[in-house]
């Protein structure tokens with residue numbers, strides 16, 4: 225089988241990359257080891273902003289800003305193409321505590337973001353469900369969310385509609401290389417030929433890239449979440465406190481997340497995380513204690529130094545590209561990330577300066593000490 229471009233990995237990044245390239249006229253095949261959109265992209269919370277965005281470097285802020293401006297339109301287009309509504313909702317982000325108000329204000333002025341400081345009464349007025357909380361807060365009214373399982377389902381429908389060939393239950397076992405040129409991939413079900421291949425394997429991407437002798441610092445970072453079967457309207461906004469967050473869905477479900485665990489490719493869930501997330505949620509919103517926890521799950525984020533994804537050509541191999549390492553922000557960064565990658569694949573003028581994302585560019589957080597510091601900072 226021959227195609228213009230193979231995408232390895234049918235997560236949000238792989239499928240959105242496929243949509244972008246198919247809309248540009250390429251024949252595209254997505255090769256997915258399991259079911260499309262069943263890994264990190266399904267498991268995520270869908271908050272369309274980095275958490276504490278001023279703690280990230282400009283490379284992450286630039287991708288986030290580009291994407292945020294286009295997410296509502298993307299969500300509407302996907303709903304139309306697939307019949308599944310990803311439920312883009314501008315629910316705002318309320319971050320309890322205002323110790324970093326100055327850093328936040330400086331960052332907001334640079335990126336044109338809206339951040340307001342609320343005193344304790346204004347915080348409770350903004351989110352009446354916080355009956356046990358007496359604190360000031362930073363409020364970002366323009367932050368939106370999507371519902372991940374719906375987003376990936378919509379995207380799956382959309383790429384099939386756009387003529388993308390989707391091969392599920394088909395692990396890629398090898399890259400086919402010939403004198404520094406990519407020729408395609410070997411899968412459990414035979415080979416597929418293509419002059420271009422994009423690695424979008426999420427947390428599993430480093431091993432795929434390593435087959436070319438190139439290293440990218442992408443590692444799995446487990447996140448566990450729980451969901452309360454709560455009542456609609458109980459919580460109005462996404463609420464964050466000390467790295468934990470609550471996300472209200474339109475139907476009343478409230479998600480509580482998430483852990484940040486460096487435990488390799490272990491996707492199991494733990495009673496400790498369940499108890500901790502439940503305790504945090506009920507401390508913030510006591511009424512949640514009345515509702516059942518419907519489900520607990522985990523996903524493996526594609527962790528990267530400073531959270532800067534690897535987007536661009538693997539220079540050692542003609543025709544081979546990567547789009548991976550979006551860490552905690554893959555949902556919000558996806559539209560800009562895939563547009564940039566498509567620009568590079570197609571030789572178009574890129575939407576953003578590609579230099580910070582090049583696989584060969586050293587990341588600001590690279591090196592053990594810096595990575596450890598970033599891990600702590602983003603907790």
Ligand SMILES: Cc1cc2nc3c(=O)[nH]c(=O)nc-3n(C[C@H](O)[C@H](O)[C@H](O)COP(=O)(O)OP(=O)(O)OC[C@H]3O[C@@H](n4cnc5c(N)ncnc54)[C@H](O)[C@@H]3O)c2cc1C
Nearest residue numbers: 233235237257265268269270271396426447523554555556
């Ligand atoms: C608990 C949690 C909460 C999160 N919350 C948010 C949030 O609120 N906002 C936000 O922006 N981001 C959030 N994220 C991060 C976001 O979900 C990820 O950054 C994003 O989904 C990564 O997408 P991906 O397509 O790169 O990876 P994935 O969705 O993991 O997809 C990679 C795919 O590649 C496939 N694959 C791997 N190897 C092979 C192979 N050899 N052959 C074929 N297929 C292969 C896998 O099976 C998988 O389907 C969260 C993540 C988690 C886990």
